[in-house]
Amino acid sequence: MTGGSVLLRKEMLESWRTLRLPIVAGLFLLVGLTSPLLAKFLPEIITAAAGDQLPTIPLPTPVAVDAVSQTWKNLAQFGAFAAIVLAMGAVSTERDRGTAAFVLSKTVSRGAFIAAKVAAIGAILALCTALAVAVAWVYAAVLFEPLPVGGWVAMAFLAWLGLAAWAALTFLGSTVTGSTVAAAGIGFGALVLLSIASAIPNVGRFLPGGLAAPAIALASGVPVDIGDVLAPVAATVVLIAVALGGAAWSFGRQEL
């Protein structure tokens, strides 16, 4: 794609210089560090906080699976927030500032412009997710027991896919509305609505929220039916493709 690789390099450099990459990496690192710790010490924290008010309720002893669940939950929440923040100004800011016109007056297709931004957001999320999951695996191994590496790799991929979905929907909002605030609203709105819809039986497995159960099971070393993985993966991939296709279609028809 004409100019795509040059623009991808520019996007990554911009993420670094404007501190987006270091800040998001720091957030994910914190998630990776704190999730197993939280799982391990949650009973002590609750006991210390409640004092004498919970004398008769026995708290279960934390196990490695709790570290997995905690890591997934934190990644899904803080990661979604980061994904929306990364994508909300991707196109609208460049249009507002006039820098999109600078780039597109060169020998660069609009498809390449969009693709470079999508690739950069995807790469940042992948890098940060991998960092968080790697750190969490080490902590879980130290605090509990080593869990299957392959399962954690699968969980990292599924987490990244889920975050990519929120980023893609926000990206669509940024492109179609041309407003960073509106894009953030669309991203958070979609996150809330689809998270609620995930609780509906037989619907949830066809939404990004359906990635949670197989991801946690895989990382915990529990066998998972392939259909339980493929259904949410396929649905999320379709959601991402539709959102990004819509963004590219819309951007191709816009005046700069």
Next chain:
Amino acid sequence: MSQPTPAAVTCRGLVKRFGGSSGVLAVDGLDLDVPAGSVFGLLGPNGAGKTTTLRLVTGLARPTAGLVTIDGAPVSAGRGGLDARRGIGVLDQDPRYYSWMTGRELVALAGELQGLPAREARARADETLQLVGLADARTRRIAGYSGGMRQRLGIAQALVARPRLLVLDEPVSSLDPEGRRDLLALIADVRASATVIFSTHVLADVERICDRVAILDHGRLVTEGALEALLAGYASPLYRIDPEPGQEAALSALAATLRATAWVDGVTERDGRLTVSVTDEAAASAGLLPLVVAAGVRLAGFERVRPSLEDVFLRLVGREPDASPGGRAAA
């Protein structure tokens, strides 16, 4: 590297309407031919459609109807227009760049986006920044550049890939007199290898470097042609009557008398002076001064002048090219 071949630009039936069928008609059926190798000035008052025309030429806007071609290849905003847009240097009216980049990085990026290898783009960036007088500031972040420096940077990024077509929208608007002089010299230098289209309200600049001119008004082409031919075509003699101060009433009476005279084509009053265009030079030579004397106007100056582009512009469009003080002062 061999010099590029200048590109020819044509617009046929170009229409651009903003805001649907009842919206603003910015360009209205424009037919234009910009010959390869020419320095083409696009003139017009505010809202004439100059910037929209240039954005249509560069593919940044889509025409409502009509077609722009560069060397026969149709320009479009989509992928199909990439061939036509290859080798175009563009400077926007209000250039905005990535403030987190250094000047050198931005110009090199512009080069790479026009197909230069990274190493060559960096070398060319240094050369071009030297050319526009930004060599010392090349490693500074653009966020710290002044308006004039940004304009120079814009010129550098437009020139870095040695374009065959240079499209400049109000390129001197933020430049000081020295910067203006340097830019005009640069344009004169690139004319051997590139066609230059630029819009401006500084008519003196157009007279200095353009060989062809188009005047737009309300999105329509008023006239287009070689500068000399245009000046010759509207070469009816002009007389400037410069009265001593404090004779406003007498001057107005004289203007009214002149407007009613058969051989007078037009009278404009500006800055306390009258400019009179005539259809019969012999009659004017014999009759104009007696009319001034008869009106009782005491003269500080009286001269017969060759019409300037500004006179042609005023005659065709009926108003100033631009209301900004910079434009008037410079012109």
